[in-house]
Amino acid sequence: MQLGTRTLLKVLTAVLLLQAAGSLWAHDTPIALLTLSERQQGLYNVEWTFSSALNLPPPTPVFPDHCQYDHPRLQCGETGLQGRLSLQQLGERYSAAVVQIHRLNAKSLTYTLTGANPAVSITPSGVLPWQQIMASYVPLGFEHIMLGVDHLLFVLGLMWLVGNTWMLIKTITAFTVAHSITLAAVTLGWVGVPEQPVNAAIALSIAIVAVEVLKARRGEPSLSARMPWVIAFGFGLLHGFGFAGALTDIGLPPENLPAALLFFNVGVELGQIGFVLAVLALLWSHRALQAQFPRWSETAAIYAVGTVGSFWFLSRLDLLMTI
């Protein structure tokens, strides 16, 4: 990017850093788990498992009309638990709720409900139409990237690093391909990586990109300045592990696994593309108005990004050591 147009990145950096300052662990995606265990034919035990930083109660379940609910008992008679199940106040309290139904003489069912899609139609097979999976998982992926200040700061660092539009397309594509690979690999069970070291390494990736940006500005030779897509791909693999951690926390219905994975990733990409386009639009606006900030402030902004990345890295490392 041209120096003059880069100035906007400083403003964006400041906003992201201030947002990050409000909640260093803003990546939390609070999930509630509703377990329905069949004790006798048509009689279920209802149990909530939830934790919320704000100590919010779980959403209120509304069961099919033929079921009678008197916590913790749910009586659905001979018809069994079939029909519409919805969770009220879901979006206001939790990102998502996973509903697990353990049946006596049939396989268990798992559904994921979100604020945008707080109801599900329970069927004996458990297979959901793709539209319903899309309505659940696209918003979850979008929410995850928009709340993931560390991912956004990394993408911002990449944008700072690249020299032109074509290189930006290559770099963002490399990042997307890489994190999609590891996201799929983890959620399909091909590889398993502990979450906390991954989070520490993601924080480190932000600090490294900040150092690379500084080196590039000084004109020092570096691989990342010539081929930023390489660094984007390498660290993209790492960020994919982070996305996978969130998706694993949410829970994936085995019957609908490929579609759920696909739509979660689509949500992540939509958020990422939206962020990149917003930054580009603002860059264009500043260029059009010839609005520039003092040159020193750019260096200060890069140092701030690197400092936040380093702070997160050390904090997460400390957390890792104390366990």
Next chain:
Amino acid sequence: MRRLLWLALLIPVPASAHLVSTRFGEFYAGMLHPVTTLGHLVPWLAVGLLAGLQHSALARKVLLLFPLAVLAGTWMGSELNTAAWVGIVNQSSLLILGLLVVLARPLPPAVFSGVVMIHGLSHGLGNGATDLSGNGLLLYVLGVTTAAYLLVTLLTASSHQLVTRQSWGTVAIRAGGSWIAAVGLIYLTFTLLAAP
């Protein structure tokens, strides 16, 4: 009836910070509050159009002045009880800003800065969230300020490009201003008629 429904959308509602799913956090709640309330959104767009009609140096001022005024206003509006005049100024802003866009005259820097700051401050006050405190309030105020910066920057740059590069640019922007002024006049009339 349909027009009345559209007008109803212009009524600024108190910011409860729960307009949209709050799981996105107070920062995004702050960003979305003015954007989803036409009574704030349309005057903010008018500020961008008005700035785009000024010469470059003056237009650039809005990038700093308006978000700072909104920041101060939102913070004060969250800490204090909003005075009655804020509602009247906000309701009048559609008409005032719309008319200034229609006139399409270069304004003296002091007048332009004053108009931008008064409207930024009053709309900021109208966006205050009294039910928040601490980090939640900080994030909410930053969200509203970011929305102000994003909207005004994009609109100012777009309209300025239109005015300087297209022969019909000024006419198009003045037409847009006339619609805003007309809506503002109708809205203000309804409000005054409804007053006891």
